[in-house]
Amino acid sequence: MAKKTRTSSKGGDKFLDFSTVKEKREKKQPESRKDAEELRLEEAIFGNLDEFKENLGAEDEEVQIDEGGKVSEQEENGDVALLDDSELFMMDVGEPSKIDSEDAATRDVDMLSNASEDEDFEEEQEEAVWHDSDDERVEVSLLDNARLRKLRRYEDENMLNGVQYSARLRVQFERIYPKPKWALKKTDDDGENSDEEVSLSEASVLPSSLREILQSSVSYAAKKTSVLQPGQIDIKRLKDANFQSPSHSGIRCMSLHPIYPLLLTCGFDRTLRIYQLDGRTNPLLTSMHLRSSDLQTAAFHPDGKHVIAGGRRRYFYIWDLETSKVQKVSRIYGHQDLQPSMERFHLDPSGKFMALEGKNGYVNMLDALTGQFVTNFKIEGTISDVLFDSNGANLFVLSYEAEVWQFDIKAKTIVRRWHVQDAVATTRFSLDSKNRYMAIGSKSGIVNVYELARNDAPKAIATLDNITFSINSLAFSTDGQVLLAASRGKxxxxxxxxxxxxxxxxNWPTSVTPLGRVTAVIFGKGGELCVGNEAGRVGFWKLAHYL
Structure with missing residues (x-):
């Protein structure tokens, strides 16, 4: 069978006939007439063409304004017809019109005048570099959000526009954080007396780096204190001392610089951190990671230029803050068996000696900067704690069997030895700055206070039983008017x-005071109180009786 050939509509067998297309175009379509309603809508949308042609050649006339400042309806409708073609259009460059700019300026002036009533708001405002037009259209409710109610000027105030809201936030921010002195404009009078009025308080010691602090000549002097009355204490909470860079483990030990407001922390994260305490930002100045040792003890040397740190190893580190060099002291020649670990040590106030807690009741004395062995002292029993008196002449050793040993360092002799009254397992003890009172904590939570006389035997004067867990932190304030006791058991x-x-x-601490499980405490010369916990945070408080 012969196959039929298929012709494609796209192929060349059939061609387009232009004659038929031309005929279709020549056919006239019947025009549909517009009804009255369609013409009325067309005139409302596009205007009346006949009136436009009649008024096209009319002369320009002045627009009259009535007494109320409004253009009459008749003149307003014919205003467009009186304009030239060049005046019918304008280029939009983003700038507001004259009337809109005057209204916006009036609103800004009114808003700034209201904000200037606040005492902390500046009287003279600099011109802003950039304005956001959306601020005028934004509306913020002060009653819907509880955190914004403090921005109200009266109780029923609710809605604010964006410009007013920004001004209120600026005023509230400057109430909490006033402008620093370096940001204020200097006058001639300030320049004359700037060199004479140099404060030695902690607020003026604000260099940007640890090197600048160590090279500065401004000292951090201890403040005078008033007589503290019993019953209630005036204490103020500040920003956490390490909130900008918290520790990744519990705080094991803390130390304050003897000259500047610097805080040293260490823990099981093997990192030494130094913070500058200003109560607001508390910046982290520097840190050092020691990857081979879980740090247990770290302290500033009394000269203020070195940091000594040790962990559960047979060596410890001496960090030179000026040169950033680290020296590793690895052994005590001839006494290695008596010192299996260098995790707990104590520095005397003069900075000459370093006391290491050894085994079998031995306390090894080393040179604090060279690590060379000097001498040792021995007690009966297990060592719980060691401390020096404020003069550095005597060494006190507390045994777990509730005995206190006092040694004369220079004579290398035992001065006295006594048993702690009604105590079984003693853990920590502390001595005030005047060498008058000694507080001794036990595993049962009881703290016994002794008064140390020069020649007579120590006399127990108080027993504190407010804590029922093992005492792991005891400290006297620098003025000797406050004693702190804490436990990490709860x-x-x-x-x-x-x-x-x-x-x-x-009155303090309260049930909502954020302490956590306390692991370390320390008092500063200016009434500072730092409390470290197992979460790696260091709470920061200030005692108000320091003038």
């Missing part, structure tokens, strides 16, 4: 006692 276990009445302060 969360928020910390008490403050008035000295010399040894009664608790009733």
């Amino acid at each position: 969360k928020d276990t910390l008490r403050l006692y008035h000295v010399p009445s040894f009664t608790t302060f009733r």
Whole structure:
């Protein structure tokens, strides 16, 4: 069978006939007439063409404004017809019209005049570099959000536009953080007396790096204190000392610089961190990671130029802050068997000696900067804690069997030895700055306070039983008027006692004070109180009785 050939409509067998297309174009379509409603809508949208042609050649006339400042309706409708073709269009460059700019300026002036009533708001405002037109259209409710209610000027105030809201936030920010002195414009009078009025308070010691602090000549002097009354204590909470760079493990030890407001922390994250305490930002100045040792103890040397740190190893580190060099002291020649670990050590106030807690009741004395062995002292039993007196002449050793040993360092002799009254397992003890009172904590939570006389035997004067867990932190304030006792056995276990009445302060800490499980505490010369916990945070408080 012969196959039929298929012709494609796209092929060349059939061609387009232009004659038929031309005929279709020549056919006239019947025009549909517009009804009255369609013509009325067309005139409302596109205007009346006949009136436009009639008024096209009319002369320009002045627009009359009535007494109320409004253009009459008749003149307003004919205003477009009186304009030239060049005036019918304009280029939009993003700038507001004259009337809109005057309204916006009026609103800004009114808003700034209201904000200037606040005492902390500046009287003279510099011209802004950039304006956001959306700020005028934004509306913020002060009643819907509880955190914004403090921005109200009266109780029922609710809605604010964006410009007013920005001004209120600026005023509130400057109330909390006033402008620093370096940001204020200097006058001629300020320049004359700037060299004479140099404050030695902690607020003026704000260099940007640790090297600048160590090279500065401004000292951090201890503040005078007033007589503290028992019952209640005036204490203020500040920003956490390490909130900008918290520790990744629990705080094991803390130390304050002897000259500048610097805080040293260490822990099981093997990192030494130094913070500058200003109460607001508390910046991290520097840190050092020691990957081979879980740090247990770290302290500033009394000269302020070195940091000594040790962990559960047979060596410790001496960090030179000026040169950033680290020296590793690896052994005690001839006494290695008595010192299996260098995790717990103590520095005397003069910075000459370093006391290491050894085994079998031995306390090894080394040179604090060279690590060379000097001498050792021995007690009966297991060592719980070691400390020096404020003069550095005597060494006190506390045994776990509730005995206190006092040694004369220079004579290398035992001065006295006594048993702690009604105590079984003693853990920590502390001595005030005047070498008068000694507080001794036990595993049962009881703290016994002794008064140290020069010749007579120590006399127990108080027994504090407010804590029922093992005491792991004891400290006297630098003025000797406050005693702190804490335990990490239970969360928020910390008490403050008035000295010399040894009664608790009733108003602090409260049930909402964020203490955590306390692992380390320290008092500063200016009334600072730093409390470290197992979460790696260091709480920061200030005692108000320091003038």
